[in-house]
Amino acid sequence: AQxxxxxxxxxxxxxxxxxxxxxxxxxxxxxxYLFWYKQPPSRQMILVIRQEAYKQQNATENRFxxxxxxxxxxxxxxxSDSQLGDTAMYFxxxxxxxxxxKLVFGQGTRLTINP
Amino acid sequence: xxxVIQSPRHEVTEMGQEVTLRCKPIxxxxxxxxxxxxxxxxxxxxxYFNNNVPIDDSGMxxxxxxxxxxxxxxSTLKIQPSEPRDSAVYFCASSxxxAAFFGQGTRLTVV
Numbered sequence: 001a002q003x004x005x006x007x008x009x010x011x012x013x014x015x016x017x018x019x020x021x022x023x024x025x026x027x028x029x030x031x032x033y034l035f036w037y038k039q040p041p042s043r044q045m046i047l048v049i050r051q052e053a054y055k056q057q058n059a060t061e062n063r064f065x066x067x068x069x070x071x072x073x074x075x076x077x078x079x080s081d082s083q084l085g086d087t088a089m090y091f092x093x094x095x096x097x098x099x100x101x102k103l104v105f106g107q108g109t110r111l112t113i114n115p
Numbered sequence: 116x117x118x119v120i121q122s123p124r125h126e127v128t129e130m131g132q133e134v135t136l137r138c139k140p141i142x143x144x145x146x147x148x149x150x151x152x153x154x155x156x157x158x159x160x161x162x163y164f165n166n167n168v169p170i171d172d173s174g175m176x177x178x179x180x181x182x183x184x185x186x187x188x189x190s191t192l193k194i195q196p197s198e199p200r201d202s203a204v205y206f207c208a209s210s211x212x213x214a215a216f217f218g219q220g221t222r223l224t225v226v
Binding site: 044097101 | 146148150157158160163165170171204206208210213214215216217219220
């Protein structure tokens with residue numbers, strides 16, 4: 001069974017600072033995807049970044065990057081030069097790459113960017 | 116593509132009534148997911164389909180919940196009869212090769 005764990009219920013940083021959100025996961029699959037989603041107050045779920053487990057290179061999308069440690073089953077999200085608009089709930093998720101692609105989410109981290 | 120489209124955006128109903136939530140996935144996506152989000156339980160996967168076939172409905176809380184996907188462009192989640200504890204935001208998402216895209220959700224309130 002897949003499980004995803006986010007151990008930080010809430011985080012708060014000042015605008016322009018760098019913040020790292022933690023995520024660990026467990027899966028018996030060899031081939032899988034990992035994701036970070038953002039949910040602002042509008043409640044829309046937005047895909048922030050995706051990592052394929054067979055790729056060693058960490059994914060980056062502008063100010064967002066991940067630190068993927070496959071052996072440790074760790075997948076953290078780094079937000080550089082944080083902005084007020086980054087305030088949101090952030091969810092880590094995993095899905096098997098083959099077979100039944102069940103998408104499983106962590107509990108979420110509420111991130112507040114302070115002016 | 117317009118993205119995943121859910122209707123209605125908001126639904127208020129009385130306890131005991133039937134509620135039907137609708138979802139149109141992104142064209143070409145082969146997976147469709149229904150999630151429920153509450154403050155207490157977070158995001159729960161209720162059921163998901165692959166190529167219109169239900170794969171895993173183990174997250175459906177009770178027999179009062181049912182979901183169908185009659186074709187690749189439409190799915191419904193039905194609650195009959197509804198109860199106040201069903202109040203939540205219900206999301207539909209579709210995916211292709213892993214990355215899932217979500218609709219804007221239906222906020223259901225059962226009074």
